[in-house]
Amino acid sequence: MALAAVLSALRTLILDLSELPADEPGRRSLYTHIFPDLSAAEVEDLAKIPPHRLNIYSTSIFTGEGKLLEAKLPMTWEALRKYWDGSFHEQATYQQVARRVHALRPWRSSATEDLVEGLRAFIAEDMPLSSSKRDQLLALADFELDRFYAARLSSNILNGQLSPDDLTSLTVSDLLALRCYVPSTTRISHFEFDVLAARAAFRAEKDFLPLMPVRQCVATSRADDNSVFSMTIPTPTFELLNSVTAGSYLTVEELAATYLSTIPEVRDEAQQFQKFLGFLITLMKDRVLCLALPPLSVSAGYSSQPQP
Amino acid sequence: MKNFGLTPLGAGAGLRHAHFDDIISQRPPFRWFEIINEDFMNFGGYVLESLREIRRHYQIIGHGVCLAIGSTDPLDLTYLKRLRKFLDDFDIPWTSDHLCFTMVDHTNLNDLIPLPFTSEAATNVIERVKIVQQELARPFLLENVTRYITVSDREMSETEFINTVLEKANCGLLLDVTNAYLNSKFHGFDPLEFVRSLPLERVGQMHLAGWERAPDGSFIDSHDAPVPPEVWDFFKQILPYTGPSSVIIEWDAQVPPVHRLLEETLTADAAMAEVFSAKAA
Numbered sequence A: 001m002a003l004a005a006v007l008s009a010l011r012t013l014i015l016d017l018s019e020l021p022a023d024e025p026g027r028r029s030l031y032t033h034i035f036p037d038l039s040a041a042e043v044e045d046l047a048k049i050p051p052h053r054l055n056i057y058s059t060s061i062f063t064g065e066g067k068l069l070e071a072k073l074p075m076t077w078e079a080l081r082k083y084w085d086g087s088f089h090e091q092a093t094y095q096q097v098a099r100r101v102h103a104l105r106p107w108r109s110s111a112t113e114d115l116v117e118g119l120r121a122f123i124a125e126d127m128p129l130s131s132s133k134r135d136q137l138l139a140l141a142d143f144e145l146d147r148f149y150a151a152r153l154s155s156n157i158l159n160g161q162l163s164p165d166d167l168t169s170l171t172v173s174d175l176l177a178l179r180c181y182v183p184s185t186t187r188i189s190h191f192e193f194d195v196l197a198a199r200a201a202f203r204a205e206k207d208f209l210p211l212m213p214v215r216q217c218v219a220t221s222r223a224d225d226n227s228v229f230s231m232t233i234p235t236p237t238f239e240l241l242n243s244v245t246a247g248s249y250l251t252v253e254e255l256a257a258t259y260l261s262t263i264p265e266v267r268d269e270a271q272q273f274q275k276f277l278g279f280l281i282t283l284m285k286d287r288v289l290c291l292a293l294p295p296l297s298v299s300a301g302y303s304s305q306p307q308p
Numbered sequence B: 001m002k003n004f005g006l007t008p009l010g011a012g013a014g015l016r017h018a019h020f021d022d023i024i025s026q027r028p029p030f031r032w033f034e035i036i037n038e039d040f041m042n043f044g045g046y047v048l049e050s051l052r053e054i055r056r057h058y059q060i061i062g063h064g065v066c067l068a069i070g071s072t073d074p075l076d077l078t079y080l081k082r083l084r085k086f087l088d089d090f091d092i093p094w095t096s097d098h099l100c101f102t103m104v105d106h107t108n109l110n111d112l113i114p115l116p117f118t119s120e121a122a123t124n125v126i127e128r129v130k131i132v133q134q135e136l137a138r139p140f141l142l143e144n145v146t147r148y149i150t151v152s153d154r155e156m157s158e159t160e161f162i163n164t165v166l167e168k169a170n171c172g173l174l175l176d177v178t179n180a181y182l183n184s185k186f187h188g189f190d191p192l193e194f195v196r197s198l199p200l201e202r203v204g205q206m207h208l209a210g211w212e213r214a215p216d217g218s219f220i221d222s223h224d225a226p227v228p229p230e231v232w233d234f235f236k237q238i239l240p241y242t243g244p245s246s247v248i249i250e251w252d253a254q255v256p257p258v259h260r261l262l263e264e265t266l267t268a269d270a271a272m273a274e275v276f277s278a279k280a281a
């Protein structure tokens, strides 16, 4: 189909070719050569387009993509520009980076998810980096992808969930029987670098590279006011929460047992309980977890469902 | 039939993230908002919840940037089904997209690239618009884009192309006044003549925007400044031909405070009042 060939040629001219002959006959002979599917009339039409006008589109597209990537994965983008040529201080331009990312990882749909995942794949497979730098960039990308998804995913938070204030009226055994659900907006990941310290430095406009090597388990979540939080959690808790699949749950008792194993230095039971309660309330406030009562047991003449 | 049979809403504004909090807390007297569908339909979280709150108090009209109506890649039916559900959920009476292509060879160009003005390109758009109308089940409008290039005008002019598409696909026109004005500067034609050659009974909505001139004197359609005086004048020249419509101010970059955006919509309303009261007198 001739139209498909014309649109495809325009794509090539805008995205792939940065230097075009300044004169129309020069462009005509180039296009005849590189676009064999075009008719002579179509070649002539395209050759009439001045390169500086095509360049308005190239500039706008690559700047737009760079700005979008920067908005969604700001630390990753910044680190990528700094590590571009293996040097820490020379930052590559938006145009340069976005052009190369687009060439190797074209944006295949209109969804921003595909653009940001393309940047991650570019870092993982296409960038000429030492493995240490690649690992750092991937840690940043994965951390920021967690924040990206936590911010935009639809929430599946249940009705009837408890607030931290509700806990005060419960007995200890009722508390331990509560069910913990992990909302769809919570992301639990582990990193080999201190991504949270990097984020703090980045936000304070300080140097955040190179990242400090340390194993870090991070829960990223979206709270009720839509703020996104990231907090470190102990490794056993990380493993436990990671084992909770969609629709399943664990009990507060299971969570408590795992958490208490991480604070052997606290021997006093009351202190242990207070510490755990503080941890649980933080998880609830940041919406890493939702807590709900177990269903009431149904016996003859009594139903847990409200009566009409 | 005027205004493509749609209710003229007067002047409104493009809804942008930067204004969510002020709009929700202060409820400024905008008549209506146009949203970029793709800025909301793929989201949960803050963005969607803000829109839900804003919709409780304001009329919302849809506008898309990702349909790629002129592309030769297959139409994205999954996108259209999601869009339909989104428009239904928010009770959005009509929507629009651009007469151009944004995807080709399964690559997103993330920009509005003009089409060749050929019968083949027109037929391709017409067939796709019919599918879109069927899927969305509500009035659909196409917007004239800013174009820095002419891909081909050997078969027909831009207005002939637009007329052919709109008539044969039976869809509406979102007349972007600024785009028509800027194109007249880029390509050297009379903007009023251009607009008068369009099927004006199909104009169901309009856009107004401003741009910042670069130091070298060149300009691009950047939507980052107030509507300039020459576009206000041009808008007033067009109004007698279109009649009352729904007009928004598009301000996408260097976004001003909400009260400044409101002032701009009030200027648009005043321009319409001036033209239509003079006409009635």
Ligand SMILES: [Fe+2]
Pocket (backbone or CB within 6 Å): B143, B176, B207, B250
């Ligand atoms: Fe527009």
